[in-house]
Amino acid sequence: MKATDELIKLQLPASAEYVDLVRVTLYGIAAKMGFSYEEIEDMKVAVSEACNNAVLHAYGNHPTGTTSQAPEEQPRMEVRFIKKQDALSIVVKDEGESFDALAVARQKSPMHGKSIDQLTAGGLGLYLMQALMDQVEVHSDAGTEVVLTKRLVRSEDTV
């Protein structure tokens, strides 16, 4: 992060019911920065996909995310919004087992030119992130960290 960057951080349960809260937060930040409606819609989908992955990792692919664990033991995820001069980066970090990003990436371009029998219901998340953002990075060390970046094209710059 540069000195001029601004950070907004959310820490929340890694549960499907909180993903819409991340979307609402993203909307507020991106709208203030001057992103267009369409760009914000794109980012909403990409960020939700990253959060979905965090939830699925945390719960070993049981998506509804309800457990009988005590609150302090429940898996958490962290979403950092980094406001830059010319871009917004969103970092989604989970504590779950690292996932094989390369294996997921190989499933790209899911349905184009296929027959119905060849279609699969999964593997669309990372594909959508890459299609909707300018840059996508996946780091897997302790848990998985996905960095999504969208550039801000200001109208005065295009003169």
Add this chain to the structure above:
Amino acid sequence: MKQPEKFQLRTETQEGRCIVYVSGELDLEVATQMRAAMAPLVELKDRELSLNLRDLKYIDSTGIGILVSVLKARHANQAPFTVEAIPPTIRKLFDMTGITPFITKQNQEQ
């Protein structure tokens, strides 16, 4: 975090046709509910099954994955399945993932 209007599903049965209207946000949180609602309808082989998205505000890859599952199950049952009234923001995602030609009527008739 209980939001009763987050996602709603309503089924309308006409002669020879079953239309499912979904509204709100179809995402990971409501995936189980959506799958459970669609399961019995997929088996109605003598009826056309349509999903109307007119009031759907948001869909994620989980939601698109459910459409793929329904499409495949209907195909196995040799029964028609179409998606209608697709809002532009959702249509964009369908086009990106490549599901559009499989679920829109126009293309099925070609």
